[in-house]
Amino acid sequence: MRTKAAVALEAGKPLEIMEVNLEGPKEGEVLVEIKATGICHTDEFTRSGADPEGLFPAILGHEGAGVVVEVGPGVKDLKPGDHVIPLYTAECRECEYCLHPKTNLCQKVRATQGKGVMPDGTSRFSMLDGTPILHYMGCSTFSNYTVLPEISLAKIRQDAPFDKVCYIGCGVTTGIGAVIYTAKAEIGSRAIVFGLGGIGLNVIQGLRLAGADQIVGVDLNDDKKAMATKFGMTDFVNPSKVEGDLVGHLVELTGGGADYTFDATGNVQVMRTALESAHKGWGESIIIGVAPAGAEISTRPFQLVTGRVWRGTAFGGARGRTDVPKIVDWYMDGKIDIDPMITHTMPLEDINKGFDLMHKGESIRSVVVY
Ligand code: NAD
Ligand code: AHE
Ligand code: ZN
Ligand code: ZN
Numbered sequence: 001m002r003t004k005a006a007v008a009l010e011a012g013k014p015l016e017i018m019e020v021n022l023e024g025p026k027e028g029e030v031l032v033e034i035k036a037t038g039i040c041h042t043d044e045f046t047r048s049g050a051d052p053e054g055l056f057p058a059i060l061g062h063e064g065a066g067v068v069v070e071v072g073p074g075v076k077d078l079k080p081g082d083h084v085i086p087l088y089t090a091e092c093r094e095c096e097y098c099l100h101p102k103t104n105l106c107q108k109v110r111a112t113q114g115k116g117v118m119p120d121g122t123s124r125f126s127m128l129d130g131t132p133i134l135h136y137m138g139c140s141t142f143s144n145y146t147v148l149p150e151i152s153l154a155k156i157r158q159d160a161p162f163d164k165v166c167y168i169g170c171g172v173t174t175g176i177g178a179v180i181y182t183a184k185a186e187i188g189s190r191a192i193v194f195g196l197g198g199i200g201l202n203v204i205q206g207l208r209l210a211g212a213d214q215i216v217g218v219d220l221n222d223d224k225k226a227m228a229t230k231f232g233m234t235d236f237v238n239p240s241k242v243e244g245d246l247v248g249h250l251v252e253l254t255g256g257g258a259d260y261t262f263d264a265t266g267n268v269q270v271m272r273t274a275l276e277s278a279h280k281g282w283g284e285s286i287i288i289g290v291a292p293a294g295a296e297i298s299t300r301p302f303q304l305v306t307g308r309v310w311r312g313t314a315f316g317g318a319r320g321r322t323d324v325p326k327i328v329d330w331y332m333d334g335k336i337d338i339d340p341m342i343t344h345t346m347p348l349e350d351i352n353k354g355f356d357l358m359h360k361g362e363s364i365r366s367v368v369v370y
Helices: 041-048 110-114 162-169 171-183 200-210 222-230 246-253 268-276 301-305 320-332 348-360
Strands: 002-007 016-022 029-038 064-071 083-086 145-149 153-156 190-194 214-218 235-237 260-263 284-287 309-312 342-346 365-369
Touching: 002 348, 016 145, 016 348, 029 083, 029 162, 041 348, 064 162, 083 162, 083 320, 153 320, 162 171, 162 320, 162 342, 162 365, 171 200, 171 260, 171 284, 171 320, 190 200, 190 268, 200 214, 200 222, 200 260, 214 222, 214 246, 222 235, 235 246, 246 268, 260 268, 268 284, 342 348, 348 365
Parallel strands: 190 214, 190 260, 214 235, 260 284, 284 309, 342 365
Antiparallel strands: 002 016, 029 064, 029 145, 029 365, 064 083, 083 153
């Protein structure tokens, strides 16, 4: 079939809207009509050329929601008409990782996913002249129709609005999950969140859900303060307005350092500040942000010797097929909020405007509606 897609032809170039060929689903695969997709900073990270795993030409996008159109041979748990959220972290429920209680990083399709192909080593997408186009993070939600392995799809309830729950495909789950699945923050915790964008705001909402006493938000952009306050931030710090040492300021503000700190910027200097503003003896710092090729983190080992812990999280530690449908329920039951964070919606033709808004710091989440 043919489908409309936004194609990343080369690193650093705007996406190009075009008709592309899409082959039907093979063994264990599913054809999905994407109804809506968010634009995450990780899409920009790869588009820009900063991603060491970035390959071109590719169809980016990994924060979608849609409807199953057709299933390939051997697909067991999905049928046409089912509503689904694509998962860049699959859940096969049988690999060594899925069977280990301490990780959500299913490896069943990770190697081929990283090469931009389906598990059989080939792409379903091509240009109209036959040139192959690669998949991205196993999802490629910047295409109106896409093919994914069955284990990379979470089945969700039918009454959830696509243009809102697509955000659960990355930002909402990553932010809330970092708090509840990775940090397992306790009631009464003090926390600091660096970066109040599409991920950081969901960390804040997760901390409120977990019953944190103090939630400090840190961002260079003062315009992020109002939305973060709405989601539960108790104190705001703009590092450019702090005189002297930022770590010292944050340690004082949290009465000795935070129980949990979260980096949602992708900046390795910020990651160091986040680690060092965690409480001596027990503070944990969770890295969510994705850093460019070649960037490395550093600190004095003494920071860890004296009890601070550095950890990281992918997709908030969530097991997608199990946890995503529950998070959709939380949204539908009013336990979590999503709508105010979706500041812009647009048709696929305007997707590059979504990237511009992100760059200008004017959006939280832009959502493309097909
Ligand atoms: P975003 O652009 O919406 O938000 C980033 C925020 O960080 C902005 O508000 C910006 O003003 C702020 N910021 C930038 N530099 C800063 C600094 N030096 N100090 C303080 N604040 C600063 O991006 P997003 O979609 O929220 O994504 C955030 C990061 O999380 C990105 O690196 C993204 O790639 C990553 N991410 C990781 C996962 C994961 O599974 N680990 C999932 C989603 C996104
Ligand atoms: N390809 C990059 C790393 C990108 C990365 O860390 N991705 C996160 C999800 S970001 C979603 O917005 C992730 O899930 N990582 C675990 C994994 O297996 O990719 C690089 O640096 O090579
Ligand atoms: Zn993302
Ligand atoms: Zn697995």
